Amino acid sequence: MNVAQLIGRKRDGAELSGDEIRAFLGGYTRGEIPDYQVSALLMAVFFRGMSDAELDAWTDAMIRSGVTLDLSALPGPKIDKHSTGGVGDKVSLPLAPIAAACGVRVPMISGRGLGHTGGTLDKLESIPGMDVKVDKARFLRVLDDTGLVFAGQTADICPADRKLYALRDVTGTVESIPLISSSIMSKKLAEGIDGLVLDIKVGSGAFMKDLERARLLARTMIRIGTGRGIKVKAVLTRMEQPLGLACGNGVETAEGIEVLHGRGPEDLREAVLHLTAWMLVLGGVRGDVEGAKALCLEKIRGGEALDRMRRVVAAQGGDARVVDDPGLLPAGKHRATLAAPESGWVARIDAFTIGMACIDLGAGRARAEDGVDPGAGMLLAAKVGARVEKGAPLATLMSGDGARLAPALARAAGAYAISPSPVAPEGSLIIEEL
């Protein structure tokens, strides 16, 4: 294989064969093809896209680069949910135990915070003792015992994706629909699931800023998944302002647990119920979304969902008392209040800016190797549409490091727009379903 010629052909719009793609990604994973040739090809893919056949071969080669899980020995449907990432998105925390309580097995493999968005693993690790680095044997045991498991990706799943992702991050080749789709779907398909619900965030706080690209991403991932025999449902959800009121690891975990208690902000409850309901439908537990939502509410009211959360936290070494007393979760002792600069109605809370302010506070990473402060974050006091009086709190900022408050406060202030006339609340989070 002449790699330079292969790059040149892709650059000029030719379609690469499945054999070429497998040889290319295989050679890269084994270290035989250098980064500088791969980054050039990735940039050509950014401009030229991929045909369906190319993308299928690319995804297949990523899956084959590592091991795959076989969950067929476990009874019941195995369904996961993946979010493309937003601000305040703690949906996975209540969703997984609710789904498990309803009879779906949830082998949830999540990531860490990326850019301005938080990560489920970072949120879970705010629970004292909680261990998300579980090996394969423990993964299967916890999933068998509790019906769900919260884990990070292990090194042996899709190693090609790990190398590619790190390279894309530093070569300006992240924002490519085929590269994003294959990265997500290869990891999910390697989990051995039967179905997948995709939460595609759209808006200023999402990686997909416009609806057309979000639809294209959804359709691309649906095609990849169904082509490999799994059920895929994509829900496009609004991500202009943060989801719920809490942003940051400890406070988001607490808010997620609130939903299991039948409480919590309305938009968050809507997202959790809707996405969980689709997991039940894909898993065949209920035939329609409304019936599935009713079952979810029943399992919340009856305490079974909460019980699943206690059990999975305990099974992964965490302090299960946080499930009944979220006040035990970390919350930064240095605090500051962002006050409304004038009276009026909240017209905008830019999620991207709030996400960056949370990084300022220590809740996220500026670099991949950085740690996070589990107590850092923000609690919003009002969302879009709320009436606020001048000087009243818009949000409380928290950090373990008092010096971080002032820059975060300045940044967060820029996220808000206050209107002198009434503003309607956002309405339903759900934009459309594919």
Place this chain on the structure above:
Amino acid sequence: MNVAQLIGRKRDGAELSGDEIRAFLGGYTRGEIPDYQVSALLMAVFFRGMSDAELDAWTDAMIRSGVTLDLSALPGPKIDKHSTGGVGDKVSLPLAPIAAACGVRVPMISGRGLGHTGGTLDKLESIPGMDVKVDKARFLRVLDDTGLVFAGQTADICPADRKLYALRDVTGTVESIPLISSSIMSKKLAEGIDGLVLDIKVGSGAFMKDLERARLLARTMIRIGTGRGIKVKAVLTRMEQPLGLACGNGVETAEGIEVLHGRGPEDLREAVLHLTAWMLVLGGVRGDVEGAKALCLEKIRGGEALDRMRRVVAAQGGDARVVDDPGLLPAGKHRATLAAPESGWVARIDAFTIGMACIDLGAGRARAEDGVDPGAGMLLAAKVGARVEKGAPLATLMSGDGARLAPALARAAGAYAISPSPVAPEGSLIIEEL
């Protein structure tokens, strides 16, 4: 500087600032920016192009990455010629001594064979003893003594270009007008010349296959050069069949010397006279091309051009007897004749295929580190438009290695088309001038 963001901005069509480009290429030359980020940017440049300001900054940064020559102490105009590369293109060999005999100083820095095209340095090295690896002091002394010098690029001129060129070669980013233009012009501008004649080859045997791209390349290089205060003339010349009759290092050197004797194939003589004449016009030696051509012919007839060739070969350690006895030049002892498969008129001699057949014979390089066989090559017996009888020779193939003849013969046969009806000769080589 965040390099990933800079790549992303170029990818999305933003214009990079001069400071960003200088920091990027400076960082690359110093080894601070890795190849994989540079290749991604190069591919983005391939798709997005460069603005005039970007290209000027890029060229400037390449020049500043190394040393520049100062030829101002030498009297007279310093003019060079550059060809974008073709098959059988030995123009530089007679051109430089003719121009020098006419009063122009020619500091000729040339390259080696690349792909299917030959290189002036490889041709010169077929002269026994000829040394083209001259240091700066010897370069200036030979140029001062003889009016011309034939040299290879030294490591300290445009090191950024050397790194970039090697990277482009393996990452499918060679065929980009701004990258080609800046690569050529940075090296020529670093020579300290007053004027430059560009021979832009167009056709199947050239890197530029179509006229529009050749024109764009010409205009781009003219703009870069005139913007930095040198005179630039671009001549677009046909490269469908090989130039002249000889292809290969020793035989091309012999054919180039024939022109200095007032002999040689008509198309080669036309190219040499036309391009040399433009050097004289740029240098102010004559006011128009026709007058300049007349002066060139006078210096050929009077033997002054031949004398310059003798002197420069001797000054660079070569055996100057070859100038009067080209039979002393190497010519492979293993020979085969390519016979016309039928009677008719030669309709096509595909230069690219002939170039590749010469590589089969050992005249060029499959890899940059390979050596060349100075006696390998082909001598054409007929050009496009000639009447040939079945079985009559179309060309003689030569090599130092008899085993190379059969595959080269098979390949060369594919270069020819014989027509049953008369075919017009190609006519003037000169397509247009810019």
